[in-house]
Amino acid sequence: MTQLQSYLGTANQWFSDTPDRALERAYKAALMIKALEDEHFDGKKISPDCQKYRENAMSYFEAKLKNYLKTAKFGLAEFQASASIVTRSNPDVTRKTRTTGAANFRREDFDSQDKQSITLEKLKFIDDVLSKYKPEKNRSSSALVPVPKSKPLEMNLRNVDRVEANNLVNQPTLFPTDNRVAEEAETMTDTTSFVPRSILSTLDRLKRNFDPNSEEEVVQSFRTSQTKTIISIRFILVLILVPLLTQQVSKNFFVGPLVDRFREPNKTEIFLNVDLEEEAFQELQRFEESLKFKSLIGVAPQLSREGIEEEVKQKALKIGEEYSHRSANAIKNVFADLIAAGSLYLLLLNSQKEIAIFKAFIDDVVYGLSDSAKAFIIILFTDIFVGFHSPHGWEVILEGTARHLGLPENRDFNFLFISTFPVILDTIFKYWIFRYLNRISPSAVATYRNMNE
Numbered sequence: 116m117t118q119l120q121s122y123l124g125t126a127n128q129w130f131s132d133t134p135d136r137a138l139e140r141a142y143k144a145a146l147m148i149k150a151l152e153d154e155h156f157d158g159k160k161i162s163p164d165c166q167k168y169r170e171n172a173m174s175y176f177e178a179k180l181k182n183y184l185k186t187a188k189f190g191l192a193e194f195q196a197s198a199s200i201v202t203r204s205n206p207d208v209t210r211k212t213r214t215t216g217a218a219n220f221r222r223e224d225f226d227s228q229d230k231q232s233i234t235l236e237k238l239k240f241i242d243d244v245l246s247k248y249k250p251e252k253n254r255s256s257s258a259l260v261p262v263p264k265s266k267p268l269e270m271n272l273r274n275v276d277r278v279e280a281n282n283l284v285n286q287p288t289l290f291p292t293d294n295r296v297a298e299e300a301e302t303m304t305d306t307t308s309f310v311p312r313s314i315l316s317t318l319d320r321l322k323r324n325f326d327p328n329s330e331e332e333v334v335q336s337f338r339t340s341q342t343k344t345i346i347s348i349r350f351i352l353v354l355i356l357v358p359l360l361t362q363q364v365s366k367n368f369f370v371g372p373l374v375d376r377f378r379e380p381n382k383t384e385i386f387l388n389v390d391l392e393e394e395a396f397q398e399l400q401r402f403e404e405s406l407k408f409k410s411l412i413g414v415a416p417q418l419s420r421e422g423i424e425e426e427v428k429q430k431a432l433k434i435g436e437e438y439s440h441r442s443a444n445a446i447k448n449v450f451a452d453l454i455a456a457g458s459l460y461l462l463l464l465n466s467q468k469e470i471a472i473f474k475a476f477i478d479d480v481v482y483g484l485s486d487s488a489k490a491f492i493i494i495l496f497t498d499i500f501v502g503f504h505s506p507h508g509w510e511v512i513l514e515g516t517a518r519h520l521g522l523p524e525n526r527d528f529n530f531l532f533i534s535t536f537p538v539i540l541d542t543i544f545k546y547w548i549f550r551y552l553n554r555i556s557p558s559a560v561a562t563y564r565n566m567n568e
Contacts (some may be wrong), residue, residue: 133197141190142237143249144183151179160247180248185465187245323370332366341477347476350469357462358455366451374447385435387442388523395438446523452520482555489556490563501541506533 145425152158156165163173177359214516386392409415418426463470481489513529516522553560 134194137190137193137197138234138237139190140248141187141194141241144186144190145241145448150208151176151183176458184245187241188475189239189465217514240366343472343476343479346469347473349465350473353462353466354459360457361458362451362455365454366447370447370450374443377444380441385439385442387445387521390523391438391441393520395434399427399434401559403427442521445519448519449521486556486559486562487566489552489559490566493544494566497541497544501537505537506507509533509537534545 127538148161151161155167156162159165161176163177164172165376386395401421406415406418406423410418410423481492484492499508509535510529512530514524517524548560548563
C-alpha cells in the first residue's frame with residue numbers, strides 16, 4: 116500500500132510539473148532562435164532577404180528555424196492545455212512539492228508570485244520571438260522552393276496542367292515569394308473555359324518556344340516538380356512507418372509490461388470474449404476425439420481412460436495459457452493502437468504544408484494519366500470497395516479487426532456496416548466523377564462509361 120501511494124505521488128508530481136516542462140521547452144526553443152538571429156543575422160529576422168548567405172546556407176538556417184518553431188509551438192500548446200487541466204484538478208497547484216531535477220529557472224525558495232512573474236516573462240519573450248515569423252494575412256501566396264518571378268511554366272512536357280506549379284506555390288510558409296504566381300495560377304478542379312484546353316495549351320507552348328527565358332523556366336519547373344515528388348514520397352513513408360513503429364514500440368516497451376503486471380493470469384479471466392471461449396472448447400474437443408481415434412485404429416498406443424484424461428488435461432492447460440496470452444495481447448493492441456492513432460493525428464496536425472504538397476502530387480499523378488488509365492483505375496477501385504464481391508472483403512476486414520482488438524464478433528453490426536458503408540463510398544465516387552472529373556476530363560468519363568457497360 117505504501118509503495119502504491121509512492122507511485123501515485125510520483126505520478127501526481129510529474130503531472131503537476133507538466134506545464135513547467137512544456138514552457139521550458141518552448142522557452143529554450145525561443146532562446147535558440149534568438150541566438151541564431153543575434154549570431155548570424157545581426158539580431159534581425161531569419162529571412163532569405165538577408166544577403167549574407169547563399170542558398171545552401173539559408174536552407175540550413177531555415178531547417179533549424181522550422182524545428183525550433185515546431186518545438187516552441189508544441190510547447191506552448193502543451194503548456195496551455197496542461198495548465199488549464201492542472202489548475203482545475205488542483206487549485207493550489209502553485210504550491211507544488213519541492214523536487215530535485217527541476218528546471219533551472221525554479222528555485223526552492225521561490226513563492227507562487229515569483230513563479231507567476233517568471234512565467235509571464237518567459238511567455239512574453241516567446242511571443243516576441245514567434246511574432247516575427249507569423250505569416251501576414253495580406254499575403255496570398257508563398258512557396259516552399261524558389262520560383263522565378265515570371266509566370267510559372269505549364270507542365271505540358273509531362274501532359275500535366277499548370278496546376279502543378281500552382282498547388283506547390285500556394286502553400287503557407289515562413290518565407291513568402293512573388294505574389295504574382297497565385298494571381299496568375301488556376302486550380303485544377305475550378306478551371307473552366309469557353310475554348311478547349313488543348314487549344315490553349317498548344318498556343319501557350321508555341322508562345323514559350325519564342326520566349327528566350329523558356330529554357331530557364333523548364334529547368335526551374337523540373338526542380339519544382341522534383342522537390343514536390345521527393346517531399347510527397349517521404350511524407351507517404353512517414354505516414355506509414357511512424358504509426359506502425361509507434362504501435363510496436365509502445366506495445367512492447369510500455370503497454371505490454373503494464374498489462375502483464377496488472378493482469379495476473381491466476382486472477383483474471385482466461386477468455387476475453389465468448390468467441391475465444393468457443394474456439395478453445397472446439398480445439399480441446401478435436402484433440403480429445405483425435406486422441407481416441409488414433410488409439411482405436413492402432414496408430415497411437417492404447418490408453419486407459421485415466422491416461423486419456425491426463426492427456427486432455429495437459430492439452431487444456433496449454434490451450435488455457437495460449438488463449439490467456441491472446442486475451443492479454445488483444446488488450447495491449449487496444450492501447451497501442453490508440454497511441455499510434457494519437458501519433459498519426461499529431462503528425463497530420465504538424466504537416467499541413469506537406470499535406471498540401473502531397474495533394475498537388477496526387478492531382479498531378481491522377482490527372483496526368485491517360486483517359487483509359489483513369490477509367491481503369493476508377494473501375495478497379497469501385498469494384499474492389501463497392502462492387503458485387505466487395506461484401507466478402509469487408510467481412511474479412513471487420514472480423515480481423517474484431518479479432519485484433521479482442522471484440523466479440525457481431526454479425527448484425529457486420530451486415531449493417533456492409534449494407535451502408537459501401538453505398539456511401541459509391542456515392543462519393545459518383546459525386547467526384549460528376550463534380551470534378553466530368554469538367555476536367557470529360558473524355559475519361561466517356562471512356563469509363565464505355566468500359567463499365
